[in-house]
Amino acid sequence: MQTANLLPLVLVLAVVAYGLAFMRSRAxxxxxxxxxxxxxxxxxxxxxxxxxxxxxxxIVLAAWAGFEGKVIQGIVIASLPQDVWPESPGQASLVLxxxxxxxxxxxxxxxxxxxxxxxAGLLENLRAQSGTFKTILVLLIAALGAxxxxxxxxxxxxxxxxxxxxxxxxxxxxxxxxxLTTVGIVFSVIFETVRFFGKVPITEFLFGTxxxxxxxxxxxxxxxxxxxxxxxxxxxxxxxxxxxLLVAVPIGLLSAIYLSEYASKRVRSTVKxxxxxxxxxxxxxxxxxxxxxVAPFIRDLAELVGLxxxxxxxxxxxxxxxIMIIPFVSSLSDDVINAVPQTLRDGSLALGATQSETMKNVxxxxxxxxxxxxxxxxxxxxxxxxxxxxMAAGLAANLxxxxxxxxxxxxxxxxxxxxxxxxxxxAKTLSAFALGMMLFIVTLLLNVVALKIVRKYREQYD
Amino acid sequence: xxDQRSQAELVRQSLKRRYRKxxxxxxYGIVAISIALAxxxxxxxxxxxxxxxxxxxxxxxxxxxxxxxxxxxxxxxxKDQISMADFVAPIVAALQDHFPDAEGRAARRELxxxxxxxxxxxxxxLIEANPDLLNTTQTIEFLAHDTVSVYVKHADxxxxxxxxxxxQQMWVDxxxxxxxxxxxxxxxxxxxxxxxxxxNAGILGAIVGSLFTMLVTLAISFPVxxxxxxxxxxxxxxxxxxxxxxxxINNLAAVPSIIFGLLGLAVFIGLFGMPRSVPVVGGLVLAxxxxxxxxxxxxxxxxxxxPSIREAAEGIGASKMQVxxxxxxxxxxxxxxxxxxxxxxxxxxxxxxxxxIGMVAFIVDVPDGFFSSATVLPVQIYLWAxxxxxxxxxxxxxxxxxxxxxxxxxxxxxxxxxxxxxxxx
Numbered sequence: 041m042q043t044a045n046l047l048p049l050v051l052v053l054a055v056v057a058y059g060l061a062f063m064r065s066r067a068x069x070x071x072x073x074x075x076x077x078x079x080x081x082x083x084x085x086x087x088x089x090x091x092x093x094x095x096x097x098x099i100v101l102a103a104w105a106g107f108e109g110k111v112i113q114g115i116v117i118a119s120l121p122q123d124v125w126p127e128s129p130g131q132a133s134l135v136l137x138x139x140x141x142x143x144x145x146x147x148x149x150x151x152x153x154x155x156x157x158x159x160a161g162l163l164e165n166l167r168a169q170s171g172t173f174k175t176i177l178v179l180l181i182a183a184l185g186a187x188x189x190x191x192x193x194x195x196x197x198x199x200x201x202x203x204x205x206x207x208x209x210x211x212x213x214x215x216x217x218x219x220l221t222t223v224g225i226v227f228s229v230i231f232e233t234v235r236f237f238g239k240v241p242i243t244e245f246l247f248g249t250x251x252x253x254x255x256x257x258x259x260x261x262x263x264x265x266x267x268x269x270x271x272x273x274x275x276x277x278x279x280x281x282x283x284x285l286l287v288a289v290p291i292g293l294l295s296a297i298y299l300s301e302y303a304s305k306r307v308r309s310t311v312k313x314x315x316x317x318x319x320x321x322x323x324x325x326x327x328x329x330x331x332x333x334v335a336p337f338i339r340d341l342a343e344l345v346g347l348x349x350x351x352x353x354x355x356x357x358x359x360x361x362x363i364m365i366i367p368f369v370s371s372l373s374d375d376v377i378n379a380v381p382q383t384l385r386d387g388s389l390a391l392g393a394t395q396s397e398t399m400k401n402v403x404x405x406x407x408x409x410x411x412x413x414x415x416x417x418x419x420x421x422x423x424x425x426x427x428x429x430x431m432a433a434g435l436a437a438n439l440x441x442x443x444x445x446x447x448x449x450x451x452x453x454x455x456x457x458x459x460x461x462x463x464x465x466x467a468k469t470l471s472a473f474a475l476g477m478m479l480f481i482v483t484l485l486l487n488v489v490a491l492k493i494v495r496k497y498r499e500q501y502d
Numbered sequence: 503x504x505d506q507r508s509q510a511e512l513v514r515q516s517l518k519r520r521y522r523k524x525x526x527x528x529x530y531g532i533v534a535i536s537i538a539l540a541x542x543x544x545x546x547x548x549x550x551x552x553x554x555x556x557x558x559x560x561x562x563x564x565x566x567x568x569x570x571x572x573x574x575x576x577x578x579x580x581k582d583q584i585s586m587a588d589f590v591a592p593i594v595a596a597l598q599d600h601f602p603d604a605e606g607r608a609a610r611r612e613l614x615x616x617x618x619x620x621x622x623x624x625x626x627x628l629i630e631a632n633p634d635l636l637n638t639t640q641t642i643e644f645l646a647h648d649t650v651s652v653y654v655k656h657a658d659x660x661x662x663x664x665x666x667x668x669x670q671q672m673w674v675d676x677x678x679x680x681x682x683x684x685x686x687x688x689x690x691x692x693x694x695x696x697x698x699x700x701x702n703a704g705i706l707g708a709i710v711g712s713l714f715t716m717l718v719t720l721a722i723s724f725p726v727x728x729x730x731x732x733x734x735x736x737x738x739x740x741x742x743x744x745x746x747x748x749x750x751i752n753n754l755a756a757v758p759s760i761i762f763g764l765l766g767l768a769v770f771i772g773l774f775g776m777p778r779s780v781p782v783v784g785g786l787v788l789a790x791x792x793x794x795x796x797x798x799x800x801x802x803x804x805x806x807x808x809p810s811i812r813e814a815a816e817g818i819g820a821s822k823m824q825v826x827x828x829x830x831x832x833x834x835x836x837x838x839x840x841x842x843x844x845x846x847x848x849x850x851x852x853x854x855x856x857x858x859i860g861m862v863a864f865i866v867d868v869p870d871g872f873f874s875s876a877t878v879l880p881v882q883i884y885l886w887a888x889x890x891x892x893x894x895x896x897x898x899x900x901x902x903x904x905x906x907x908x909x910x911x912x913x914x915x916x917x918x919x920x921x922x923x924x925x926x927x
Contacts, residue, residue, distance in 0.1 A: 044872060109775030204823040211733035214726045218751045218797070221790050225761055228768030291534045298531025311535055318542055320909060322851025324880040325549070325902050328887045332895065333548050363541045370538075392513075394520055396527035417756065424758020426854035431887060451760050451854070458767065458858045476764045480757065487756040 043105040046175060050101065050182055054094035057186035061089030064193045077195055084199040089189035091206050097182035104174045112166045116159050124155055139163055229480060232473030239467045240268045245474060247271065251437035251448075253457060253468045268471050270478065272437040276447030280358045280429060281422035283443060287362025289415055292369025297399060299370070300377045319367040327431030330360035335432055342444055349444040352434035358443065361428050365418045372417065376410030376497065377403060409497040416490035420483040426451040450475050549906075553899025555655045559688040559701065560646040562617055562677065564596040567639045568629060578633035589622035589629075590614050593644070600682065601673060612670055616677075618645040618701050645690070645701045646683060648893045650674055654685060655896075662892055691900060695866045696882065700893025703886075705901050707868045711781060711861075711876030712850060714869060718785020719792060719849050724842050726789075727796030728831070731838070734797070735804040736826050755794035762791045763858030771859060778860035779875045787855050792845040799841025803834040836923035843916040847909045853880040879905045 065085040069075045075082055113136055117126065126132040135156070141147040142160035149157040192199075237245070248269020295315065299308050335356035342349035349355075380403050388398040404411075434446035435456060457472035570576055572595060575587040597613045598604055604613055621644040628642070629635060646654070649665045653674055656662040666674065677683040695707030730751075738744040766787035770776045776783050807830050815825040831838075856862070861877050862885060869876035877885070879901060886898035 106774045110773075113775065200821065204821060207823060208733075208737055211729045211737060214729035215733040215738070215747050215797075217726055217730065217790075217793065218754055219747055221754055221765070221793070222750050224769050225757070225765045228765050228772075229761075232768065291537055294531050294534035295538055298528070298535060302528055302531060311539070314542060315535075315538055318538065320847065320851075320913060321545070322853070322880055322905060322909070324851070324853045324884050324887075325545070325906070328883065328898060328902060329545055329548060331887065332552070363538070363545075366538050366541075394524045396524045397520070399527070420756060420758075424760065426758070426760045427884065430854075430857075431884065451758065454760055454764070455854065455857050458763075459860075459862055473764060473768070476761055480761050483756065483758055484753060487753055491752060 043101065043174075046101055046178055047098075050094055050097045050178060053097075053179070053182045053186065054090040057093040057182075057189065058086045058090040060186070061189060061193055062086035064190060068193055068195060072195060079196060079198040080200040084203050085189075085193045087203045088192070088199045088206075089186055091203065092189035093182050093186035095206075096185050097178050100181055101174070101178045104170075104177070108170055108174070112163065112170060115166060116163050119162055120159055121155050124153075143167075225480065229473050229477040232470050233477045236467060236470035236474045239470065244268060245270055245471075249439055251453070253453070253471055266468060268467065270450075270475070272439040273448060273450045273453055273475070275439060275441065276354065276433070276437070277423055277449040277451075279354050279441055279443065279447055280361060280433060280449060281419055283355060283358025284361035284365060284422045285415065285419060287359055288365040288369050288418060291362075292366045292418075293373050293411065295366070296370040296373035296377060300374055301395060301399060301403075315367045315370055317367075318363060319371075321364070323364070323425060323427040324431075326360050326364050327427040327429075330356050330428050330432035334360055338444070347444060350434070350446040352432060352446040353444050354433060354447045355443040357429050357433040360432065361422055361425055364425070364428070365421055368418045368421060369414060372414030373407070373411050376407045376414065376494075379410065380406045409493050413490040413492075413494035413497065416486050416493070420486035420490070423486075424451065424479060424483050426455055430455050450479050454479070549899050549902050553896055553901075553903050556896035556898075556900025556903075557688050557691065558655060558685050559690055560651040560654045561643050561684050561686060562646050562650075563641060563643045563682055563684065564593065565599070565639055566592045566596045566625070566642050568592055568625070568636055569595070570636050575629070575636070578629045578636055584626065584630060587626075589625040592625065593617055593621055597673075600677065600680070604673075609669070612667060613673070615647055616650050616670065616673065618647050618699060620645065620699070620702050648699060648701050648891070650683070651701055652893060654678065654683065688900075691897070695868050696864060696877070696885070697866060700891055700897055703894070703897060705879065705882060705897075705904060707865060708877050708879045708882035708901070709904070711865075711869050712878040714781035714872055714876060715784040715788065715856075715878055716846060716850060718782055718872065719788040720842075720846060722786065722789035723792045723796055723845065723849075727793050727842065727845075728800050728838055730793070731797050731800035731804060732826060732831065735801050736822070736830065751794050751797055755798065758854075759791055759852055760854040760858065762787050763855030765790070766855060766859045777873065777875075779863050779865075779877070780873050781869065781876050782872045783859050784856050784861050784876075784878065785872075787859060788849040788852060791852065791855065792849045795845040795848065796838075796842050799844070800834070800838040803837025803841065804830060806837065807833045833925070836919055836925075839923075840916045840920045843912055843919070847912040847916075850912070851880055851905065851909060853884055856881050857884075879908075 062082050062085065065078060065082040066075065069078050069082070072078075078085075116139060117132060117136070120126075120135075126135050138147065138152060138156055139159045140163060142149050142152055142157060143163045149160065152160075245268050248267060249271045250267040250269050251272045253266045253268060295311075299311060303311065331352070335352060338353055338356050338359075339349045339351055384402055384406060385398060388402040389395070393401070429449045429452050433449060433452060435448050435452065436446050437448045437453075438445055440447060454472045454475050457468060457475075569592060572591040573587045573589060575583050577583055594610050594614045597616065598610070601613070604610070624642065624644060628640070645651075650670075652662050653664050653666050653671065657664065664671070674683060690702065691704045693706055694702065694704030697703035734744065734748065738747075766783055770783045770786055771778055811829050811833065812825050815829045816822075820828065856878060861881055863875060863877065864885075865875050865877050867874075883898050883901045883905065886894040886901065
């Protein structure tokens with residue numbers, strides 16, 4: 041049976057177990073003179089039965105579903121005659137996809153070699169067997185769990201405590217998912233990155249000034265080894281992020297100052313949500329806007345004043361990205377400006393300073409650390425942003441600081457290297473993971489520093 | 503004394519300058535806000551301006567005689583004959599009825615290019631379904647060819663290039679006048695999947711794909727997020743591990759979304775061998791991505807439940823878990839729901855991580871389950887926006903309008919929920 045069908049079935053079984061245990065606990069209580077003679081309410085006996093029924097079965101189901109594919113693939117590959125064993129993982133995945141296409145009926149078995157057709161039969165067989173075993177095992181475990189809980193419906197057992205303990209553990213596991221995600225991210229990039237540095241030396245990666253990750257289809261092809269120098273990508277990323285911050289920081293900061301110090305309540309309550317709408321617009325929409333409206337506009341404008349602009353310019357991507365992070369800067373600055381104690385403000389105004397002088401000489405210096413933290417967070421946003429640059433910044437890895445040129449960024453390269461089918465062991469594919477690791481480290485550092493600054497600043501005034 | 507007066511004089515003299523500065527500073531603020539709001543306005547205006555024509559389709563209605571002779575088809579139940587038959591000929595013949603002087607192969611070919619390339623298969627499907635229709639005359643509405651569609655909709659727009667010959671343009675003008683070529687609401691957009699031809703492409707496949715993906719995301723991130731928030735707020739002991747979890751959640755909230763794509767590629771597809779481009783994997787990746795948002799907003803909601811509620815419940819003998827499940831969580835639910843809806847809206851608009859797990863394939867069929875290849879709305883927009891065919895730009899903008907409509911309604915729902923259910927203590 042399919043995992044998708046087994047899952048609801050297990051849940052139905054859990055409900056049945058709940059109902060049975062509920063009735064059982066009432067039956068047990070009846071001769072004693074009512075449920076008040078039980079250690080726990082019937083609900084808890086029933087809930088415990090449901091948990092015992094569902095949790096072990098779901099764990100087994102998840103484990104089986106997670107590793108089923110891999111194990112079956114391994115068996116199928118191993119079953120091939122020795123002389124056609126695939127030499128590399130890339131070849132293996134090619135053979136596997138052929139086999140599964142035959143098994144799925146997309147490819148006529150008469151057109152493939154005999155061993156492939158045989159393997160397809162085996163694959164189908166194994167899948168059917170695995171499905172049967174999985175169904176039997178999961179249902180058995182569910183039944184056993186429920187049966188065990190059934191025997192433990194007794195007046196002297198406190199079911200409430202065990203249910204609450206279990207729930208608390210489940211809650212903990214849910215909280216730990218965040219840690220697991222981080223661990224997953226680190227491991228998923230680290231292994232491939234290490235393999236990448238086995239093929240390309242780390243110094244070449246960090247200090248190389250040319251990026252062209254073509255790898256050869258044949259070993260003797262001209263220009264067979266690609267160049268994996270990250271410098272052009274870094275300058276491209278920094279150029280676009282710098283343009284974005286040049287747009288977003290003044291606009292965001294001045295908007296925040298105006299809204300928190302000058303605007304009437306009514307203006308504030310209409311303008312703030314409108315500004316936040318900018319943050320809610322999906323990035324693909326900004327990408328569309330940048331690529332199809334802003335970039336041609338900038339090119340035409342540059343031509344008008346006699347400059348040469350590429351149709352995919354860093355300026356277009358940067359400007360639009362700047363618009364995107366305006367609300368980010370403004371809401372963070374708004375928070376820190378409002379956190380400055382009113383006493384500072386009143387003191388300055390009482391000395392005769394105008395509102396703008398108070399702002400510039402008293403509040404702004406006091407809020408500066410928090411504002412810098414906010415800008416760092418915005419910068420990490422800009423560096424990690426993908427869709428705008430994928431659609432508007434282009435692919436050419438030019439080492440330039442001319443904003444009218446086309447540049448490429450780290451995120452663009454990750455996306456383009458990994459879109460579509462790829463062989464898992466080529467330097468080209470692996471380099472995307474190395475870039476991902478760089479990106480992760482840089483944004484993580486920026487965030488940690490920014491959060492630390494913001495927190496420290498908050499403590500100062502709390 | 504004179505000294506003091508001159509000081510006062512100095513201040514008074516400088517006042518003008520200082521007030522000017524004050525006004526200028528205030529003006530800067532207004533300018534900044536105006537720029538931000540103008541960008542928002544331009545963005546929306548641009549998309550509506552580009553996309554409104556995506557909701558219009560161009561059709562040609564013809565009286566087609568399904569003549570067995572010109573189609574070389576005697577027996578529509580015979581599969582071989584069907585595959586050999588010429589279904590374009592009756593369409594060209596029908597068009598020739600309008601233009602009797604269009605003779606010769608070149609003219610016939612140009613006439614045939616007025617209808618979309620799916621017109622022939624429309625006729626084939628019709629005849630296959632009803633063999634009795636052979637040798638009868640039927641009034642059939644065809645989708646116009648994309649070049650015709652562009653000419654009809656954008657003849658005056660310099661952004662579009664017209665790829666019709668002058669002869670064809672004259673024909674189209676005449677057919678427009680006769681009412682043979684019509685424009686109407688583009689129902690194709692909402693009833694089909696992707697296509698190589700703009701006129702025949704729709705977003706239904708992408709919407710259904712988004713729906714499946716969002717269901718997976720919701721089913722995982724909502725319960726897990728709330729449970730995690732409850733644990734951290736109510737049960738977590740003050741220790742290193744708890745601190746570590748908290749730091750992790752805060753950092754995850756700021757990790758670039760494309761990194762989650764790498765995670766999905768390496769773990770779900772690489773390690774667990776899950777298939778590419780399916781909603782389950784997309785949903786899992788987006789769930790991990792939205793989890794921090796949901797946890798953070800749920801924690802804020804739990805925090806806002808006053809301690810008196812907890813104390814009252816404890817006072818009448820409730821256990822800690824009962825206090826939480828019977829009182830705190832129900833009272834915090836509006837805030838949790840609001841946060842989750844906002845998180846889901848973010849996930850709905852997310853594109854980058856889905857590119858990496860292969861949800862960018864060209865998929866014609868509307869997905870029919872969690873494990874069938876699918877794409878989602880923002881990815882479909884990306885695919886159309888980067889297509890070189892000019893008809894796809896208006897479709898991409900139309901898709902954006904649909905996506906934004908979804909997101910705005912989700913956010914409106916969140917605001918309504920908050921207003922409706924929120925309690926001030």
